[in-house]
Amino acid sequence: MAEKRPTEAALERSRALDExxxxxxxxxxxxxxxxAHAAVGRVIPKMAEAVEVLACALQGGGRWFxxxxxxxxxxxxxxxxxxxxxxxxxxRRVQALIAGGDRALRNAVEGAEDDPQxxxxxxxxxxxxxxxxxxxxxxxxxxxxxxxxxxxGTKLGARTIGITCDPDSPLAEVxxxxxxxEVGPEVVTGSTRMKGGLAQKMILxxxxxxxxxxxxxxxxxxxxxxSPVSSKLRERAVRILTELGGVDEKRxxxxxxxxxxxxxxxxxxxxxxxx
Numbered sequence: 001m002a003e004k005r006p007t008e009a010a011l012e013r014s015r016a017l018d019e020x021x022x023x024x025x026x027x028x029x030x031x032x033x034x035x036a037h038a039a040v041g042r043v044i045p046k047m048a049e050a051v052e053v054l055a056c057a058l059q060g061g062g063r064w065f066x067x068x069x070x071x072x073x074x075x076x077x078x079x080x081x082x083x084x085x086x087x088x089x090x091x092r093r094v095q096a097l098i099a100g101g102d103r104a105l106r107n108a109v110e111g112a113e114d115d116p117q118x119x120x121x122x123x124x125x126x127x128x129x130x131x132x133x134x135x136x137x138x139x140x141x142x143x144x145x146x147x148x149x150x151x152x153g154t155k156l157g158a159r160t161i162g163i164t165c166d167p168d169s170p171l172a173e174v175x176x177x178x179x180x181x182e183v184g185p186e187v188v189t190g191s192t193r194m195k196g197g198l199a200q201k202m203i204l205x206x207x208x209x210x211x212x213x214x215x216x217x218x219x220x221x222x223x224x225x226x227s228p229v230s231s232k233l234r235e236r237a238v239r240i241l242t243e244l245g246g247v248d249e250k251r252x253x254x255x256x257x258x259x260x261x262x263x264x265x266x267x268x269x270x271x272x273x274x275x
Contacts, residue, residue: 141169
């Protein structure tokens with residue numbers, strides 16, 4: 001029953017939310033956000049398992065698919081879309097599927113999340129196979145679109161990971177690795193874009209960062225495969241090269257011109273020059 005789901009429970013502290021001042025509401029929301037942070041901390045061992053699976057898949061030529069609906073889907077799209085410019089990974093390698101398609105990024109597409117066949121079709125259409133990983137994202141863990149995608153991925157031989165706030169949900173039960181931050185009831189009952197969404201955002205950002213480090217796209221704490229597609233990123237590339245390569249700004253700019261903006265290739269040139 002819906003009323004028994006953790007994501008649908010009522011928070012006692014916010015019973016009189018509509019009677020609070022703006023500052024009181026904000027203090028309460030901020031306080032409750034701390035529970036999301038703590039909940040993520042408790043699932044780090046499961047996150048570490050997921051990092052190894054995802055890194056192994058990508059290093060072996062496989063792909064990573066985030067699948068979600070509504071807030072969860074948008075968070076999945078956000079994280080996947082930030083990897084190409086930040087780490088130079090092809091957008092084909094890390095993809096995101098959202099119920100209702102691209103239109104659902106800005107507008108609610110009613111009923112899209114209730115169709116498990118649509119989730120399965122999206123996975124099948126992309127040729128998901130052995131070596132790929134499907135990551136289902138659903139705060140309640142009951143979203144049919146996500147469950148359909150996970151079922152299809154499993155049948156096709158893909159590894160499966162679930163991110164949900166309910167340990168007893170169908171999603172947590174069917175995936176290989178279940179990452180379950182138990183954030184507790186939301187300030188506004190059932191509004192999982194709040195603590196649930198925050199926990200999902202934290203988890204995905206941490207997973208993708210750790211996976212990119214595992215793949216050698218970071219030296220020290222610098223992104224060495226950043227795509228210099230804007231003035232900000234070109235300036236960042238110069239700063240990174242001056243620090244990692246021990247050269248001045250002019251030399252760094254010359255090297256980046258020679259390598260068409262590749263920090264990694266510029267570092268390789270320096271290493272060759274220095275013997």
